[in-house]
Amino acid sequence: MIETLKENVLKAVHIAEKDAKIYFFKGPNITFGLLFPAIIYLAFSVGRTADVSLVIPGLVAMSSLFGAGAIESLALPLERAKGTFDRLLAAPISLTTIIVGKALGGFFFGIFLSIGYMVIALLLPGAAIANPLLFAFGIVLSALTFSALGVCISTPFRDVPQAMPPATLIRVAMVFLGGVFIPLSAMPGFLQLVAYLLPITYAVDMLQQATTGQIFAQALVIDAAAMILFSIIFFVIATAVLKRTLR
Amino acid sequence: MNSIVKTQGLTKQYGDVLAVDNLDLEVSEGEIFGLLGPNGAGKTTTIRMLTGQTTPTSGTATVANHDIIHQPTKAKQQIGVIPDISNIYEEMSAWDNLIFAAQLYSVPKIEREKRAKELLELFGLYERRKDRVAGFSRGMKRRLTIAAALIHKPKLLFLDEPTSGLDVQSLRMIRTLIKELNEDGVTVFLTTHHIEEADQLCQRIAIINKGKIVTVDTPERLKASMEKRQVIEVSFTASRGLEDKLKGLSCVTDVSMLGDKCRLQVDEASEAVPSLVDFARKNSLKIISINTLNPSLEEAFVKLTGLSPEVMKTEKEPVKKKED
Numbered sequence: 221m222i223e224t225l226k227e228n229v230l231k232a233v234h235i236a237e238k239d240a241k242i243y244f245f246k247g248p249n250i251t252f253g254l255l256f257p258a259i260i261y262l263a264f265s266v267g268r269t270a271d272v273s274l275v276i277p278g279l280v281a282m283s284s285l286f287g288a289g290a291i292e293s294l295a296l297p298l299e300r301a302k303g304t305f306d307r308l309l310a311a312p313i314s315l316t317t318i319i320v321g322k323a324l325g326g327f328f329f330g331i332f333l334s335i336g337y338m339v340i341a342l343l344l345p346g347a348a349i350a351n352p353l354l355f356a357f358g359i360v361l362s363a364l365t366f367s368a369l370g371v372c373i374s375t376p377f378r379d380v381p382q383a384m385p386p387a388t389l390i391r392v393a394m395v396f397l398g399g400v401f402i403p404l405s406a407m408p409g410f411l412q413l414v415a416y417l418l419p420i421t422y423a424v425d426m427l428q429q430a431t432t433g434q435i436f437a438q439a440l441v442i443d444a445a446a447m448i449l450f451s452i453i454f455f456v457i458a459t460a461v462l463k464r465t466l467r
Numbered sequence: 468m469n470s471i472v473k474t475q476g477l478t479k480q481y482g483d484v485l486a487v488d489n490l491d492l493e494v495s496e497g498e499i500f501g502l503l504g505p506n507g508a509g510k511t512t513t514i515r516m517l518t519g520q521t522t523p524t525s526g527t528a529t530v531a532n533h534d535i536i537h538q539p540t541k542a543k544q545q546i547g548v549i550p551d552i553s554n555i556y557e558e559m560s561a562w563d564n565l566i567f568a569a570q571l572y573s574v575p576k577i578e579r580e581k582r583a584k585e586l587l588e589l590f591g592l593y594e595r596r597k598d599r600v601a602g603f604s605r606g607m608k609r610r611l612t613i614a615a616a617l618i619h620k621p622k623l624l625f626l627d628e629p630t631s632g633l634d635v636q637s638l639r640m641i642r643t644l645i646k647e648l649n650e651d652g653v654t655v656f657l658t659t660h661h662i663e664e665a666d667q668l669c670q671r672i673a674i675i676n677k678g679k680i681v682t683v684d685t686p687e688r689l690k691a692s693m694e695k696r697q698v699i700e701v702s703f704t705a706s707r708g709l710e711d712k713l714k715g716l717s718c719v720t721d722v723s724m725l726g727d728k729c730r731l732q733v734d735e736a737s738e739a740v741p742s743l744v745d746f747a748r749k750n751s752l753k754i755i756s757i758n759t760l761n762p763s764l765e766e767a768f769v770k771l772t773g774l775s776p777e778v779m780k781t782e783k784e785p786v787k788k789k790e791d
Contacts, residue, residue, distance in 0.1 A: 227573055230570075230573075231570065231571060231573070234567065234570040234571065238556070238559070238563075238567050241558070241559060241563065242556060242558040242559060302554070302557075303550065303552055303554040304554045304555070304556055306520050306548075306550060306554055307554050307555075307568070307571075307615075308571070309519060309520045310518045310519060310520055310543060310546075310548040311543060311568075311571035311572065312539075312540045312541070312543040312544040312571070312572060312573075313540065313543075313571060314540060463522075466520070466521050466522045467521075467522050467524075
């Protein structure tokens, strides 16, 4: 049992390594993962006086959302179109392991980008992170959730042009509804309800608490639990959808 | 002999299209088994079901004694799959492709590096091991795809149209390799639309058409099942005006001219040959060559399926992804 688990984890890591070699520096990843968060942020923050303690969590959560998801929005449909995904299907690997392996590539890319954006944000005047350990934990959980979301969104599609529009639409909508630019308290009641159904809301909240140092233990537990729960749900859906596409 | 592949009522339906219809097959360990049929007959879908790339709509299949639906991982560990279109990662090097393939099958590190080197040398790709596969020719990509399928030493190899669209050199190399692998104990399950290839390579052939198995037998028995019609091909020192004269011979039922050769359909070759010698003498001709022709597998295929052999000569469209 432990041996099988170890074998599956190793295979998932190998899939992630392969994805890293092939996709990390592909054009669409640079555009969607690296540049897109910066462009959106600049477009909505230029001319507005934003509290620097809100800039850092917003920018990092957004880079994680776009970065972690960008790899799989590209890799999965592209491999299905090229037929290379069949190599994984014909290999002795469970569908869950394939999905986890695919998400892992995005997970590492998301962490890499989050750290990059965090460093840039820290260069702003007066910027500081009060609780770096919690911030790091927030980055890891965010990347996990958003990579699982990326796989979940891209699994049904068999080509990149099909997969990109819904993936981008969902992410942009999440940015505007998840407290990146507008604090939840400033939103109308029904939009607050929508915000609580989005994983980015919990990522932004955890990163914000780490940045300001104003820690609310109960809220942190909810943030962490929500992100883990979202990840599990996304993995389960992605595996079920993949299984369905083989019918 | 033990069965290494066994299917019962295996069926695949895509919407309204019945791609594979109630397939019952048994492949023995150690044989080269061919699934012969035109494009769209259901060959690729059959391989995709047997290798866990698509789920059957109904029916059962065991591969290497493991149920492909309920124990797919165990079944897949025993098999190597070579699809009709090379599915290696073009962005990676030949070496990285083989190492990744080995990792998927849990081949230990030292073993996978040794095996990758051996296979790259065997397929003449070792010098190009660090090059990105995108720059390889079609034949090189095909060879690398085969190498990746062999990295874990599978006991059963599935090959989907292994020589389709290849140059003569690569084609010969792959046919020889299939025979050598089989001699080393690897069971081979291949699909082809080349009748000649099936005849040369396979110990048993299943002819498939419109998703259904028409017949399963050895190539020789399939040929022998043809009606007892015999053909003689004869070439004389002159050929002009011979057709009508040959039709006048009592032992000849039909005559057709193929260049300078006359192809004669006869009831009994042993009686026809002395008559032809007499015919040559009476017409002051010499016989340059004379051959009796046995019924071909192509003729057996035409008789069994009602299809024209020309249908089999059509190559698949080089699309990136499709179902057969």
